[in-house]
Amino acid sequence: MAGGYARLTICVDRVLEVPRPGQFVLLRLREGPALPRAFSVMAAGEGSLEFLLKLDGTLREALGRAAIGTEVMVRGPYGTPYADRIPRDRSFVLAGGGSGMAPLLHFATAYPQRITGFAFGVRCRGVRELLPDVGLAVEEEDGETAQDRLQRRWRPGVGILACGPEPMLRGIARRYGEEPATYVSLEARIGCGFGACQGCSIETSTGMQRICREGPLFACSEVPWLR
């Protein structure tokens, strides 16, 4: 734990399809809440999964503070991998805020050749200890945010993959939403996780889509309301 975040490793004892970057799993602790919650994967290996958790909710805090050996129920992976939603012939700047950095780090590990830069930001410097060195912007140090960093890293023709708090995504959508390859990874309270319950459905330019199934990544042009 550091800077209000925790890095969590879960060993998976049953066969679980290895999550691809952008996919998430549902986690639940015996003591609740009753409905599992979705977490993007930061790293996935044979038999283990890593997560970056912001310690600001009941389950996230409980998971962050869980003792080694705590049993966690894991279900998934779900969601469309980022790589299946973006053009193959383009490289990207990864723009991540807070725990939104997790799936982007997963993407960076799997596709290093498709990345032209990182625009990652957090509020508190402590988070540095939890992450690989990707040149993190730390707001409490010099006031710089992920969006400021993105402005310096982005060049026309380069795509953007963004994941983070909604105000950050809105800012990016307003500024780069007209560009042909700006993508945002969206969040909602996921229900079943596999596309049946419609709990996470959102309005898009092509009708209702499920964050857990067609998403979580959407082209900015599909979600004009974000601007």
Next chain:
Amino acid sequence: MAALTTCCLGLEFRNPIVLASGPAGFGVELAETFDLAKVGALTTKTVTLEPRAGNPQPRLVDAPCGVLNSIGLQNPGCEAFRKELLPQIRAFPTKRIVSVAGRGPEEVKTIAGRLSGEPGVDALEVNLSCPNVRGETVADSPRSVRAFVRAVRSSTALPLLAKLPGEGNYLALVEAALAAGAGGVALINALRGLRIHTETGRPWLDRQTGGLCGPAILPIALERVFEARKAFPDAVIVGTGGVGDVRGVVEMLCAGANLVGVGFAVMVDPDSVFRLEEGLSEWLGTRGMEDVGALCGAAHRGGIHVR
């Protein structure tokens, strides 16, 4: 092996476990992973005449021992259902109950008429109690329940269930539904509830209120089913609300349900839902019981008589 086959509504269900309308969607995603033959029936998400987008986000918020949902009857509409979903549903190796709703009796009558005679529709469930839509889709008086059920009854010969609320004068609604020609009732729908965001002081859900489901409502659902069975000894009752394990299934059957609906548990852990059949069979087996039918309404007969 104990017999789990349950006959009611003129149909033979392989076991008394029914996927309740909502969390299972139209069953298409579940069928990719699970063997639908392990449940007695699938109840589809509610189909309306025209497509509905449902409510804006947020649609779900946690509650102690459950969740509040306000999906708002999102569905592709009757025509898309018939053309795109029904051909898939038809192939499911279980009974298929199609949930329908409409703005007024005439609209539901139209939908029921269009679905009647479609292969793959084994029964209809008219949803008269969605907690997440406004106005005329909801029947909250015996008179409107009667009007809806009569209208549907007049346009189809399919077995018909009325999905009723657990709030208000529900026994009067059960009576009205049965008198108007429903073959049975599904009790209860999610209960209207509210959660407030403590940082903003505003309701969590965009639509403000939602339907509470999950283990939190199990005791309430059991009481409603128990009372309904007491009042209507011969009615077909699908007991729904908070059941997620074998004990819940047994409780619901003993309270008086013929069939047991499972909803929230599909969202939590679908794997466990498809193991209920095995679990129920084992439960009966270890008690020397040969037929699940012995459980139905046992609470009204002084309990389970162990051999």
